[in-house]
Amino acid sequence: MLTERQAQLIAATLEELRPKDWRAQQTLDVLSVHHQPYDFKTLLQVAINAALNPSIKSPSSIFLDGKHWNLPEPPKQRPVNPKCPDHDWYDAHACHACDADIREGNRPEQFRGHKMPKTPAPRPANWNELTQAGT
Numbered sequence: 001m002l003t004e005r006q007a008q009l010i011a012a013t014l015e016e017l018r019p020k021d022w023r024a025q026q027t028l029d030v031l032s033v034h035h036q037p038y039d040f041k042t043l044l045q046v047a048i049n050a051a052l053n054p055s056i057k058s059p060s061s062i063f064l065d066g067k068h069w070n071l072p073e074p075p076k077q078r079p080v081n082p083k084c085p086d087h088d089w090y091d092a093h094a095c096h097a098c099d100a101d102i103r104e105g106n107r108p109e110q111f112r113g114h115k116m117p118k119t120p121a122p123r124p125a126n127w128n129e130l131t132q133a134g135t
Ligand SMILES: [Zn+2]
Pocket: 084, 085, 086, 087, 090, 095, 096, 097, 098, 099, 112, 113, 114
């Protein structure tokens, strides 16, 4: 459990490390939702590891499992990543099956890692132009 001061310290630290894209309020919002099982020392280390990794794009990824959770003293509990509802063998945030569907044009980008609706996505307004362009 974090105190408000501890959460603010983490948020300010991350904003210093990632001044262009990790706003303190963004981190505070994430911490207010997720911090329960972790103590300050663990969360500070994990958050700094995450912020120092340029491939991690936002503070919300702090609570996804990854290398930033590899600590000198491993935490008793690591986060469990949500699975893709359509491909439960992949984590939702990194579903390679969704990526393949998107590349093939079979899944709109906004459904990466999310359940596809039963009805197909509507065709674009210029569908006929697009499909007849090559004929
Ligand atoms: Zn998927």
